[in-house]
Amino acid sequence: MSIALNDFQPKPSLVRPETHLAGPSMPFVDAHNHLGPFGGDWDQRPPQELFDHLRAHGCVHYVDLDGGWGEDILDDRLRRYKQLEPESYRVFGGVNWALWADEGNAFPQKAAARLRDQAARGAEGLKIWKPFGLTVRDQHGALVAVDDERLDPIWATAGELGLPTLVHVADPVAFFSPIDGTNERYEELQTHPDWAFPSPPFPTFGSILEGFANLVRRHRGTTFIGAHVACYAENLAWVSSLLDECPNLMIDFSARIAELGRVPYSAREFLLRNHQRVLFGTDAGPDAEAWALYARFLETRDEYFNYSTESVPPQGRWMIYGLHLPQDVLKAIYHDNAARLFGLEAAETDRRHPQTNSNHK
Ligand SMILES: [Zn+2]
Numbered sequence: 001m002s003i004a005l006n007d008f009q010p011k012p013s014l015v016r017p018e019t020h021l022a023g024p025s026m027p028f029v030d031a032h033n034h035l036g037p038f039g040g041d042w043d044q045r046p047p048q049e050l051f052d053h054l055r056a057h058g059c060v061h062y063v064d065l066d067g068g069w070g071e072d073i074l075d076d077r078l079r080r081y082k083q084l085e086p087e088s089y090r091v092f093g094g095v096n097w098a099l100w101a102d103e104g105n106a107f108p109q110k111a112a113a114r115l116r117d118q119a120a121r122g123a124e125g126l127k128i129w130k131p132f133g134l135t136v137r138d139q140h141g142a143l144v145a146v147d148d149e150r151l152d153p154i155w156a157t158a159g160e161l162g163l164p165t166l167v168h169v170a171d172p173v174a175f176f177s178p179i180d181g182t183n184e185r186y187e188e189l190q191t192h193p194d195w196a197f198p199s200p201p202f203p204t205f206g207s208i209l210e211g212f213a214n215l216v217r218r219h220r221g222t223t224f225i226g227a228h229v230a231c232y233a234e235n236l237a238w239v240s241s242l243l244d245e246c247p248n249l250m251i252d253f254s255a256r257i258a259e260l261g262r263v264p265y266s267a268r269e270f271l272l273r274n275h276q277r278v279l280f281g282t283d284a285g286p287d288a289e290a291w292a293l294y295a296r297f298l299e300t301r302d303e304y305f306n307y308s309t310e311s312v313p314p315q316g317r318w319m320i321y322g323l324h325l326p327q328d329v330l331k332a333i334y335h336d337n338a339a340r341l342f343g344l345e346a347a348e349t350d351r352r353h354p355q356t357n358s359n360h361k
Contacts, residue, residue, distance in 0.1 A: 019296060021292050023058055023292045026330065027060045029338035032166065033282060035285070040287065043077075050286060057288050062286065064089065065127040066091065070096070070115065078122040092163075095115070111153075132167075133169045134169075159221035159223070171195065187316075212226070220247075225251065228254060229260070234259060236266050250341060252281045260297075261323075293309070301322050
């Protein structure tokens with residue numbers, strides 16, 4: 001008898017501990033997230049609801065990457081959220097690549113000037129979305145490489161302004177591979193055919209990632225956050241050596257517990273070794289279930305569990321294993337690294353010890 005792949009939903013017969021945590025065991029910063037459309041409909045609700053929800057779940061600071069190209073959406077988020085609770089929230093700006101066609105050779109300088117303006121209005125970081133390296137084109141219609149030197153003014157300006165630059169380039173390696181029975185994300189690509197980037201016509205995964213590495217190497221004065229485990233969660237040795245080489249690189253592991261959790265020995269070693277360079281974030285909206293699942297992954301010894309809430313895990317048919325990280329490593333990843341990077345510590349100390357603070361004045 002044969003059945004369709006969709007109908008194959010095996011239930012493990014294993015008897016093993018299943019720890020269901022309510023969420024992270026300590027206050028945390030969510031350093032890679034959205035409010036909509038990638039983060040649910042939170043941007044349609046009263047902003048105070050968001051902050052009450054964050055507080056109820058222990059999220060002390062929320063990094064919203066949805067500032068768009070640094071124009072209307074950025075201003076809207078600054079006005080509605082940042083003004084309400086400046087200590088609990090920040091939003092990143094962006095680069096509008098579409099303007100390159102009209103601005104020609106002046107584009108990089110103008111984009112840098114716009115970034116300066118975004119920072120002046122309140123943007124506290126720069127988000128680079130994945131079309132960069134895949135589809136972004138210059139005024140001649142030529143594909144732009146991630147390490148294109150013409151763009152140096154943008155990265156240098158981010159460094160000068162102290163704006164952490166969160167970069168998402170490429171996508172899972174399997175999205176660049178043929179969609180056939182050997183593709184480990186076959187089902188995901190069936191559901192989202194537009195996530196496939198076969199090369200050609202797209203650049204290869206390797207060339208995009210090499211471009212990213214060159215970008216980080218060339219701009220030591222700019223702090224880069226390599227989103228999704230520096231966009232190469234499938235190769236922790238590669239990420240680890242780039243971290244060694246470039247002190248200006250941090251990473252987050254948002255949307256990648258499926259990758260880390262299927263290689264628990266290497267992932268645990270990787271996080272222990274690099275724990276001061278790793279930021280916590282889910283990329284799933286301010287979602288309590290996602291926070292709880294990430295906590296289960298980071299904190300427990302649970303074995304062979306689903307990394308999602310769907311019956312067929314959406315990023316590939318495998319299960320993950322908890323990393324039971326020690327407390328000091330958890331604290332660095334959940335909170336301290338982000339607090340250091342974003343300068344939250346001073347603000348938190350002031351809030352906890354208002355008396356001490358006023359005495360200094
Ligand atoms: Zn994201």
